[in-house]
Amino acid sequence: MEVTGSSRKDQDEAGVVGTEGGRRPTGVPTTPAAASPGGPLPGGPPDPEVPEKPTRRKFPAEYKRRILQEADRCTEPGQLGELLRREALYSSHLITWRKQRERGVLSGLAPQKRGRKPNPKVPLMQENQRLCREIEGLTSELKKAKTIIEVQKKLSEVLGIFLQGHSTSESEG
Numbered sequence: 001m002e003v004t005g006s007s008r009k010d011q012d013e014a015g016v017v018g019t020e021g022g023r024r025p026t027g028v029p030t031t032p033a034a035a036s037p038g039g040p041l042p043g044g045p046p047d048p049e050v051p052e053k054p055t056r057r058k059f060p061a062e063y064k065r066r067i068l069q070e071a072d073r074c075t076e077p078g079q080l081g082e083l084l085r086r087e088a089l090y091s092s093h094l095i096t097w098r099k100q101r102e103r104g105v106l107s108g109l110a111p112q113k114r115g116r117k118p119n120p121k122v123p124l125m126q127e128n129q130r131l132c133r134e135i136e137g138l139t140s141e142l143k144k145a146k147t148i149i150e151v152q153k154k155l156s157e158v159l160g161i162f163l164q165g166h167s168t169s170e171s172e173g
Helices: 005-014 061-073 079-087 091-103 105-109 122-159
Strands: none
């Protein structure tokens, strides 16, 4: 099949160059100016590397407040969907943020720490455990001291040495 000069010219004006009458591939712009602003750079393909672990998006409280205010102003059909697409959000984000706003503006929209919540009783429990260990140590020291004192008493009785604070029946008589 031979391409005539007029059809080649028509194809060049349409922006399809070098395809010899074939269709333009979908998603490939014919000129760098036609590239989408969020798409890959005209110089090369996008980076195919996928991060090993995806990172969770975190939204600051001011951003949440602003988006909720914009969402509350949406009255026409399709405006809310446009807002969500523009900001790359899901409707579940709005639901969650509205619930947080109802619970309290400052506490609900403040960034929350993930994981186990701190137990308010834990410091008291730790202090209690520390004191119990201290009591056990002091009790064992007291037992040792009492044992040493008893041994000293028995030794002094055996050697016949009388202690000043203690009197025996032999010394009284």
